[in-house]
Amino acid sequence: MTFATAPTFLRDLTTDDVVPAELVYGIGVNHIMDWHNAWQPALGALKAALHEQGVPKSEWPQTGHWNWAAKVVEDELLAFRTFSITAEGMTQALMRVDLTKTARLEGVSGKPLVYVDYLEVAPWNQSFAGTQKKYRGAGPILLAAAVELSFEEGFKGRIGLHSLPQAEPYYEKEGMIDLGPDAQVQNLRYYEMTSDVAQTLLAQE
Amino acid sequence: MSKRTMTLNLTDAEMRALEDLSMRKDLSKTAVLRQALRLYQMLDARVEKGDKLVFENEATQDKAELMLL
Numbered sequence: 001m002t003f004a005t006a007p008t009f010l011r012d013l014t015t016d017d018v019v020p021a022e023l024v025y026g027i028g029v030n031h032i033m034d035w036h037n038a039w040q041p042a043l044g045a046l047k048a049a050l051h052e053q054g055v056p057k058s059e060w061p062q063t064g065h066w067n068w069a070a071k072v073v074e075d076e077l078l079a080f081r082t083f084s085i086t087a088e089g090m091t092q093a094l095m096r097v098d099l100t101k102t103a104r105l106e107g108v109s110g111k112p113l114v115y116v117d118y119l120e121v122a123p124w125n126q127s128f129a130g131t132q133k134k135y136r137g138a139g140p141i142l143l144a145a146a147v148e149l150s151f152e153e154g155f156k157g158r159i160g161l162h163s164l165p166q167a168e169p170y171y172e173k174e175g176m177i178d179l180g181p182d183a184q185v186q187n188l189r190y191y192e193m194t195s196d197v198a199q200t201l202l203a204q205e
Numbered sequence: 206m207s208k209r210t211m212t213l214n215l216t217d218a219e220m221r222a223l224e225d226l227s228m229r230k231d232l233s234k235t236a237v238l239r240q241a242l243r244l245y246q247m248l249d250a251r252v253e254k255g256d257k258l259v260f261e262n263e264a265t266q267d268k269a270e271l272m273l274l
Contacts, residue, residue: 079243099243
């Protein structure tokens, strides 16, 4: 299957160069192959390095157990959309969103939003003690894609997500509102972005 | 994404329900119908798989199973 794409850019932190990238409106077999053949070995190597450095497990990657091959099975349903970012012939980040969830924030409670089910950047694009991250920018591009979709669907830019603990500071920096731990979802903190913040985020893109 | 247009014939009551949802959900009428289609398709797929659709009220502890026809 061929997906629509949009040109974008990532910053290569090893050279400080800006490199061309593609936002892909879907996750295809090639992305799943990259996840399996490149992300998984890189994740194993990263965990081994962190273990060797004595980094506590609580500070290891928290998305390592996500199985993207299983997450795209429901892709044919209208409720879900998937996205990926590629650069230099490799998948750099993946995201799945759900369009059937509703907002919890006071004032917009019950109104639809784009719920970010899963967002993961490749292991070499994550920051961990003693490691050099390769590309910067993949996460923000995907978050902006979720916001853009929310506007396209008439959801006024509203998005929501449950954050893994390591990602909480990032979502807070993006202006998302922390609605606290959710007992229904492993006590992960639930965040929402308002229309105003969404508009500002897209204007900055 | 390319879109296609169709004419939709609704009764007065159906149009009132659509307008009411459009106002309460802060969506255009088209967006309400697209959302309805998404939800119906997902529920139908889950029920076809053998899942049950249950509504539960935490306050009253009432539970009701919804049958999709």
